[in-house]
Amino acid sequence: MFDNNLFERRLAKVEVALRRKFRQSEGDLEDLMRHAGRRLPRAAHEAAQGLVQTRLQAGHPKLAPQIDAGRVDRQFRTVEAAIAAHDPAEARKRRWIGAGASLAFNLLLFFGLVMGFALWRGWI
Template identity: 35%
Template sequence: MDLDRRADKLARLIEARLDAGGTGLEAKVAHAGRRLPKYLRRELGYIVEAMRMQASPRLSRQIDWARVERAFAAAERYLRRVDPWDRRRGIALDWLAGNAFNLLIVAALVAAVIAWRGL
């Protein structure tokens, strides 16, 4: 199993779908942070750990390849469903809604001050 090649493919997918920066899978997962579900962060953490273990001949025998395979499948399945444009649109709409609410509060305060001062 070519773990590094699959990890690079997964890192590119995280970058494309979640706009996560960094070099390598570990940095991209850390940068994505809470944009990934908790179970997926745990599985991706196991993949990163398996990549470290693979560098040592003794530790590489302890890798649970079935879990690594399940982790890759779960990550790819989740990331393929993420629509980057929909996520960006949601971020923009949340920002606009927050600013519109703040403007309403300021307008209400200005109206209250005007009414209070009798102008």
């Protein structure tokens, strides 16, 4: 059985968790997920879209009884697990490591080309 009050409370908790994790001050679930972008998996985005549709459906008196409470619960668990799994410090660290690796590769490539050019011109 679908309980609209429980749904709204869980939705508010998810929105608060998204605001804290991604440092966004305002917006509904759709805006918060758009702000999260690729930092959350596709399954979480699909589940959040389902929750947005459920919110619209719950507001309609004839469509509200058709809501599948099990599906809504699975969607909530998917979104909550994705939010909990995201570690901003780890993402920052990975971004810095990736930039450093890219810089190191480009420097090696540049010095290799300079050495190849010097050998070709007979300077070495």
